[in-house]
Amino acid sequence: MTASDRVPVRRRRRRPTRTGTVLSEDLIVAAALELIEAPGGNALTVRRLGAALGCDPSAVYRYFADTDTLLLAVADKVIGESLAGFTSGGDWVASLRDFGVRVHRSVLRHPRLAAVRASRVTAGPAESRAVDTGIGILLQAGFGPAEAVRHYRMFIDTVLAHAAVDADVRDLSEQQRDQESRVWQEVNSHLPAGQYPNLHQVREHLHLMGGSPFPDTLDALLAHLTMLRRRQSPPMS
Numbered sequence: 639m640t641a642s643d644r645v646p647v648r649r650r651r652r653r654p655t656r657t658g659t660v661l662s663e664d665l666i667v668a669a670a671l672e673l674i675e676a677p678g679g680n681a682l683t684v685r686r687l688g689a690a691l692g693c694d695p696s697a698v699y700r701y702f703a704d705t706d707t708l709l710l711a712v713a714d715k716v717i718g719e720s721l722a723g724f725t726s727g728g729d730w731v732a733s734l735r736d737f738g739v740r741v742h743r744s745v746l747r748h749p750r751l752a753a754v755r756a757s758r759v760t761a762g763p764a765e766s767r768a769v770d771t772g773i774g775i776l777l778q779a780g781f782g783p784a785e786a787v788r789h790y791r792m793f794i795d796t797v798l799a800h801a802a803v804d805a806d807v808r809d810l811s812e813q814q815r816d817q818e819s820r821v822w823q824e825v826n827s828h829l830p831a832g833q834y835p836n837l838h839q840v841r842e843h844l845h846l847m848g849g850s851p852f853p854d855t856l857d858a859l860l861a862h863l864t865m866l867r868r869r870q871s872p873p874m875s
Contacts, residue, residue: 659692662701663701665691667708667712667715670682672690674748674750713755713760714765715764716751716755721764721767726778731779737775738793741801742804742852742856745798746801746808749806755801769790773790776789779863779867792859793863797852822848
């Protein structure tokens with residue numbers, strides 16, 4: 639969220655709502671997150687938010703310019719939660735792995751924010767700290783400034799893209815997930831060899847098409863970054 643999106647303090651409501659609650663940005667963001675994750679789909683509207691907070695819906699606009707600005711603030715909140723307690727150790731590969739796993743796990747905990755996190759820039763403090771931390775790990779590894787930025791972009795976009803897909807899969811019903819699994823195990827593995835020679839050749843291994851490829855992708859990405867680093871001069875002290 640940029641400074642221009644914030645409403646001057648003098649316009650913000652400081653008296654209690656009809657339920658006795660004093661509004662704040664943090665309170666509104668927390669309530670918005672609950673509505674987004676409520677059963678039955680994305681239920682975030684200003685009207686519903688006002689009802690949840692016990693205030694006139696227009697009061698929300700004293701804190702956020704519009705619902706899109708609020709949505710980005712919610713995304714920034716969960717980014718901060720994903721890296722709470724994270725510390726970068728001496729092993730940059732292990733640190734980057736932990737960083738990626740935390741981000742991936744966070745997206746799965748908040749699947750309805752997956753697309754926002756994968757495609758938008760929140761411009762909030764949590765995202766800025768996350769980017770600063772990730773780029774810092776790569777600088778620590780010895781990559782130059784431009785390389786650190788480029789490699790971080792490749793890394794985080796890959797993590798978020800896989801997380802968004804995995805979040806969509808997790809949001810499927812149990813019946814739908816079972817059907818996806820059966821397609822590989824019972825359908826594609828029995829296709830005729832004459833028409834599908836390559837699938838027939840690997841038919842005993844097609845079950846591997848199920849599940850998330852994120853762990854293997856993360857391993858491959860870290861191996862690629864390690865190879866790039868070894869091609870360069872020794873890491874900077």
